Amino acid sequence: MSKEKKNVREAALELLEAVEKNQSYSNLLLNHFIEKYGIRGPDAGLLTEITYGTLQRKQTLDFFLAPFLQKKVEPWVRNLLRLSLYQMVYLDKIPDRAILFEAVELAKKRGHRGISGMVNGVLRSVQRRGLPSLKEIQDPLERLSVATSHPRWLVERWAEQYGYKTAKEMCEANLAAPVQTARVNMNRTTVEEVAKMLGQEGFKIQPSPVVPEAIRSLKGNLARSAAFREGLITIQDESSMCTAYALDIQKGQHILDCCAAPGGKTTHIAEKLQGTGSVTALDLHEHKIKLILDNAKRLGLSRVEAFAMDSRKAGSRFAKESFDRILVDAPCSGFGVLKRKPDIKYVKSLKDIHALQQVQLSILSEAAGLLKPNGILVFSTCTVDHEENAGTIETFLAHHPDFEPCALQVPEALHSYVADYYRLQIFPQDFGGDGFFISSIRKKA
Structure with a gap:
């Protein structure tokens, strides 16, 4: 039976809605959506990037959007705007015209002419007028909260527990993409042998500087490797x-x-x-x-x-x-x-x-x-x-x-x-x- 097809941005919008409505974990939903819609190769990478990126930067994106939204919008429309703005602000390789076209087409498909016009208008206004500056926020804790999309109470708590500098470093580190790491089954092989085997499969591997039996993958999903299937590695942080x-x-x-x-x-x-x-x-x-x-x-x-x-x-x-x-x-x-x-x-x-x-x-x-x-x-x-x-x-x-x-x-x-x-x-x-x-x-x- 053939899988239902959806383009990447349509799948991303649906995924963002599911996370928001059901408080489902994005990492579990993402794998489900990739399988459900048969998304492969670079498209799977793009879906991961724009979904996680939009979630990671949600508060920042809402701050950027606020001056351009004169009235309350439906949750799915806000998620579409966040998704589109994330691509415009944080991704270099996708031209704005392609982002706008996709956003308007999705708005037409999901809503009506008025909504697609509003989406088009907001995104074109962002292009014309530029984004509000985070420097406008005077309070350092509030600015850190908005700039890194962490709730204010959490930023305050970390600053109180560990100091502002550590809290800031932590908030910023949380926006970085995680590196996939794996533990080598030392009962059956060695780090060197696994690294060689993975290299032959096209993975780019680096030994962990922290744990002797660990490796880091700089390219490729280790869960899809022969080393994983054969029980030579376990995906673990x-x-x-x-x-x-x-x-x-x-x-x-x-x-x-x-x-x-x-x-x-x-x-x-x-x-x-x-x-x-x-x-x-x-x-x-x-x-x-x-x-x-x-x-x-x-x-x-x-x-x-x-x-x-x-x-x-x-x-x-x-x-x-x-x-x-x-x-x-x-x-x-x-x-x-x-x-x-x-x-x-x-x-x-x-x-x-x-x-x-x-x-x-x-x-x-x-x-x-x-x-x-x-x-x-x-x-x-x-x-x-x-x-x-x-x-x-x-x-x-x-x-x-x-x-x-x-x-x-x-x-x-x-x-x-x-x-x-x-x-x-x-x-x-x-x-x-x-x-x-x-x-x-x-x-x-």
Whole structure:
């Protein structure tokens, strides 16, 4: 059966609407749309660029559009204007006349003559009069918020937690396109062999300067490579790879991964066990358990088991003090992955952060009873919020005197980033990876 055809901008507009209406994650929808409409090659690249770009810069685009909109417009029309303006302002290779033509044609198809005329008029006025200057905004925090399209409350919070300079660097880093990275399955091959194999496939590969078993793809989607299909690599961010180091894994250990899907950390742990011991992975959703097991199978890892269950009830399935190591990669606000999921910054709130910390503490408390004396518990998140990160682990330690901070093991390149010897906060501007927090604590013998 042939796939329904849509041009790139029509698909982009539909995608932006779906993100806004359903609060769906753009990264998941994007892959769905590429398959649904059979978008391939350069068109898939353009769809990714204009969709992510428009989402990333939404507040800035609205600031630019404000002087040209005399009255309220329907959400789809605003998204069409944002989409078109993004291309006019931020993309060099597409001529304005082509952008205007596409916008007007889409407006005619979706609306009526009045709407297409208005869209044409707004975009031509932008061409004629130019854009308002961000320098008009006097308040530095408001200017940073609008210039980088981060909600004001979030910019204020980061500036308060880390200082204006770090907050500004973080906001700017979140606008950069993420570099795809992968972990080489060192049980089956080497970084050099994989790099050579990928090079022959037409990929442009660079060894990671951060994690010894990691590579970066400067050209090509590694998920479509033979190396991926054959289980020689796993797509995973470099920051995320550091959690397996933090566990200080020894052969023969039994390790629990409490919030495991899609299985990147679970399989990294299994690889470091080198065919000994076992890894038990937990996740709330049955379909995600299948994903974890499929990943383990693809990588040739046999000592992985996975169960669909709430980690806050793990004590009902497992014996007390039965694991040597436990990883709690906890649910979080996700403010460290805004390069990949730009829509998060518009939907999360301060209330979410407070609620998430309570969930994190519940999982940690349950995990605490399952850890052997002298065992290591690693707590990690893909966020940069102090309350969810250092705040959570400090609260846990205050209520669990049988635990103490433990020297954090990380790749050598990150030694200088470790704070208070047991905690690591990675920012997206540090080396281009995700914003990530890792801490290591030990159960007293």
